Amino acid sequence: MKCIFCDIVAGKMPARTVYEDDQVVAFHDINPQAPTHVLIVPRAHIPRLQDAAEEQATLIGRLLLAANRVAERLGLDRSGYRVVINNGPDALQTVYHLHLHLLGGRRMSWPPG
Ligand code: AMP
Ligand code: ZN
Numbered sequence: 375m376k377c378i379f380c381d382i383v384a385g386k387m388p389a390r391t392v393y394e395d396d397q398v399v400a401f402h403d404i405n406p407q408a409p410t411h412v413l414i415v416p417r418a419h420i421p422r423l424q425d426a427a428e429e430q431a432t433l434i435g436r437l438l439l440a441a442n443r444v445a446e447r448l449g450l451d452r453s454g455y456r457v458v459i460n461n462g463p464d465a466l467q468t469v470y471h472l473h474l475h476l477l478g479g480r481r482m483s484w485p486p487g
Contacts, residue, residue, distance in 0.1 A: 379471035409479025450478040
């Protein structure tokens, strides 16, 4: 099964990587919705949140810690930023490889659309 984010993780597709460790990769979104828009993905192919196994609890936590690292690296830790997971059809998930969106550099609105 073809997966764009698996290809990026494997280095088969180019991406502007901003952070990586043994379990997580973060790269700039190709179609940014804010001045800073970074995607944070697990190296493991987990399609949706409900596909995460109990043993992957640490990995799920590592995604949030990676968001923290990315925000520091890109100078968003003081101004703030939003972290979003679009999970499933109603949330308009388009790539079925679990990812966090980190959005920052502008004032957000609430509620989200
Ligand atoms: P979602 O709609 O939550 O599944 O988010 C998928 C995101 O992946 C969208 O914001 C796309 O712009 C982004 N995207 C799709 N293909 C690529 C790619 N090759 N490199 C970087 N971002 C991508
Ligand atoms: Zn994948």
